[in-house]
Amino acid sequence: MAEPGYVVLARKYRPMKFADLVGQSHVVKALSNAMTTNRVAQAFLFTGSRGTGKTSSARILASALNCMDRGDGFEPCGRCASCVAIARSEDLDVVEMDAASNSRVDDVRERLESVETRPARGRYRIFIIDEVHMLSTSAFNALLKTIEEPPPHVKFILATTNPEKIPETILSRCQRYDFRRVTLGEIVDWLEAICAKENIRPGDGVLQAVAEMAEGGLRDALSRVDQLVAFSGEKPSLEDAERVFGLVRRAKLLDLLEALAGGDARSGILFAEEVFDSGKDVAEVLGSMVSLARILLLVAAGGGDERGLDVPVNELPRLKQVADRFGIHGLVYLAEMISDCRKRVRRAAFPRVLVETTLVKLSMVGNLEPLDRLLARLYEASDSAVSIQRNESQSAKELPDRQESKPAKDAQVAAPKNDKSGTLSERDKAALDALKRQFGAS
Ligand SMILES: Nc1ncnc2c1ncn2[C@@H]1O[C@H](COP(=O)(O)OP(=O)(O)OP(=O)(O)O)[C@@H](O)[C@H]1O
Ligand SMILES: [Mg+2]
Ligand SMILES: [Zn+2]
Known part of the structure; x- marks a missing residue:
């Protein structure tokens, strides 16, 4: 049990200076250069996936900008009155706003009222707007007015996981930093x-x-x-x-996949039974399988090039072995099937059946033809169908009375030749429908 007053680790270990930030050296380098050369933009946008250091960095940058004891360096000292107050979110010059809970135009106006006010202690008044993508359209407009021409003593730091939801007008006025997923x-x-x-x-x-x-x-x-x-x-x-x-070890998942690749449907059923009987969170287990499918895809697509592969070296031979069993087409199918199953499993009326059928279908992957070969075969089949029809109509033309009586049929048969692109996409559609039927994917 957590004792009273226990501070969760993620808060206890919030980075307080740039050097504490893990995995974001590109951001740190750019920001520190800007600080030491005194070319600090007026508005920053920190983007990237959850929990990669955006909010922490916004506070570090704010501390660094207003630190009273920074000297020529770029790190905030962490001890001066300004640094201490910012760390406690009590500083008068740093206005922090969480747009997730303050998304209305009035919220923005209220916070921005003080932009013209000179900073109380530091060099700048700094506005940190977290989760900025949550602002309403009118709130964005209110923000835009100030961000376009802020007074020289004002800096903006916006942070978001969803940059695509931010209007272009705001984006174009910010210096953007992408926080990456940490390896x-x-x-x-x-x-x-x-x-x-x-x-x-x-x-x-x-x-x-x-x-x-x-x-x-x-x-x-x-x-x-x-x-x-x-x-x-x-x-x-x-x-x-x-x-x-609800973890299942990677080695065990690899055994399962290998068995499935070999057409062993039973291993899929047994695995589902084990997961459900153990009370594990089946969505988490499927999540691990999706991650594994992704790794296998990278292994297969990399063709021996291991860059970008984030796995221990000693696991590589086994990963390669299983990736080879599926082949790249099989792996794409595997990844899609499992992630689809994961999406649906929590709401499924019969989650166990869903997982079982998914795994059984996967055991048939080994027997399926790769997509390109299947398409080629379908093209071939439809080409020969067209030529048979054409031959038929050709012989029909030789009989004048039949030709007169069936003009519409000739037009139809001639159509594929005249409109190549149309036929091709029609054919693609038919091929894909056939695939879907064979794979049972929706
Ligand atoms: N780059 C990092 N270096 C060190 N610790 C980090 C880093 N990113 C996140 N953390 C840890 O996660 C906690 C939360 O980080 P932070 O709030 O900065 O993430 P965020 O990117 O703003 O996340 P969200 O997208 O959920 O808002 C920190 O207190 C710290 O423990
Ligand atoms: Mg954050
Ligand atoms: Zn300081």
Whole structure:
């Protein structure tokens, strides 16, 4: 149980200076250059997936801009009155606004009322607007007016996970920084360092497994460590992690996929039974399978090039082996089927049947023809059908009375020749329909 006053790890370990940020060196480099050369933009936009450091960086940048003891460097000192107040979200010169809960135009107007006011202590008045994509259209318009020509003592830092929802007019006035998903290795190293400080001694493979589930987000990774420790104390084992998160080890999933690739439908049914009987969260298990399918696809598509592959080197031979069993077409199908199943499973009336049928269908992948070959065959078949028809009509032309009586049929047969593009897409459609029927995908 968490003791009273317990601060979750993700808050306790909020980065307070640029050097604490993990995995975002490109952002740090650009921002620090701007600071040391005094070419700081008036408006910044921090984008990227959940828990990668956007809000933390907005605060670090605000501290750095107003730090009273920064000297020639770019890091905030962390000790001066301004840095301390910003860390507590109590600074008068830094206005933080969460657009998720303040999305109306009045909220924006109210916060921006003070733009003309000179900063109380620091060099700048800094407006941090978090989750900025949540602003209403009129709220964006109100913001736009100020962002177009802010007074020289004002800086804006906007943060969002959904940059595509931000109007072009705002985007074009911001300097944009994309926060990237953090790699597996970086997450594991970072978690190890925190665990050492917290006296947490995870068993072999635990942090690797946690990092894999986090999909590049550090907050998510750390929250899972919290959850694990709450469940099993300071020495969580891989078995604990499997129980808490409904994890299935990658090695086991690879065994399953290999069996399916070999046409072994029974292994799919047995696996579904095991997952459902163990009370694991089946959506999480399917999620691990989707991640694995993605890795296998990268392995297959990379053709021996391992760049961008975020897996331990010693697992590569086995991954290659299973990827080869499916082939790239089979893997695409696998990834689509499982992610579709994952999407539907929580709302399914009979989730177990859904998972079983999905796995059984996957066991048929090995027997399916690759998409391109199947399409080629369909083209061939329809080409010969057309030529048969053409021959028929040709012989019909030789009989004057029949030709006169059936002009419409000739026109139809001639049509594919005249309108090649139309026929092709018609043919594609028919081929895809046939595929869908064969694959049973919706
Ligand atoms: N790049 C990072 N370096 C170190 N810690 C990080 C990083 N990104 C996230 N964290 C951890 O996650 C917590 C939350 O980070 P932060 O609020 O900055 O993420 P965010 O990108 O704003 O997330 P969201 O998209 O959910 O708003 C931090 O307190 C820290 O523990
Ligand atoms: Mg945030
Ligand atoms: Zn300071």
